[in-house]
Amino acid sequence: MAPEADPTLVTTRRALHALAAQVIAPLRTQATGNEIALRPRPGGFGTPELPEGGWVGVDGTDLVRVDGEGARETAPITSLLDAADFVGLDDAASALTDAPLEVHAGAAQILADAWASGEEALIALGGDDTTPILWPEHFDIAIEHAQATYGVSPGDDAHPEPYAYISLWTPPPGLETGPSTFWNAVGFTGAERPWTNDVDELVAFFRAGAAAR
Known part of the structure; x- marks a missing residue:
């Protein structure tokens, strides 16, 4: 649960x-x-x-x-x-609703901090030429690096809080996965950890994943 x-x-x-x-x-x-x-x-x-x-x-x-x-x-x-x-979005009236959107200032700041620290950590991982992208479909900020996707998500249906993740494109044969392993992700093959505003901790997590493959 x-x-x-x-x-x-x-x-x-x-x-x-x-x-x-x-x-x-x-x-x-x-x-x-x-x-x-x-x-x-x-x-x-x-x-x-x-x-x-x-x-x-x-x-x-x-x-x-x-x-x-x-x-x-x-x-x-x-x-x-x-x-x-x-x-100034054209021709949107037929597709969008006027249902109220509920946005709380404190929560919005937490999400903003997650994206900002994620961006900084991903640049540190990938190098100065790296441009992390905030993808609107999943709402995470991510880069592709070493045959995996590295990112910070603001949360989803399986994760009510923001988290950092590493999603493997092609898991190596015999990769040990599960809650007690490094590759502990829920809903995908990879690793995850709770988000922290400590950029160094995020970078260490990403680098540990790159080294563990």
Whole structure:
């Protein structure tokens, strides 16, 4: 049975995940033609720089829109439909709802810290040329390294709290897995550990996985 988590953390993660997958990433696709990848931003997440400059995203309990000149506007998170209107997502009304989104400031900060520390640890693992990606589908920040995916997830149905993970692409024959082994992941072949804001601990975990293969 999965451990219980602060319900505000789960509610906030689900609300922000919906925003990422249904509003923020589609806005980037609209602007670029095909790109969906996001990145951590102070207080949350958002697009990389858009072709005409600026970016859109989330900071705590607010939506953020920054134009090409650096002017910043914010609006409270209320619903997917309102968010689409604020960021300028075209033709979204038929697909999105005006159901309220519940985002709690403290929980949003925990998730923002998880992505930010994950980004720093993944760059340390992969090198200065590494660009970790915050994928809107799974809402994790990750890189590919040494035939595995390394990342930090804000949580999911099997993990109510943020966690760091290593997912093996092709597990070697005879790999010992299970709760008492290093390769202890739930729901995939790999390793996991509770998230910590200590970047050095995250880097040590990732490097231990790379060395253990």
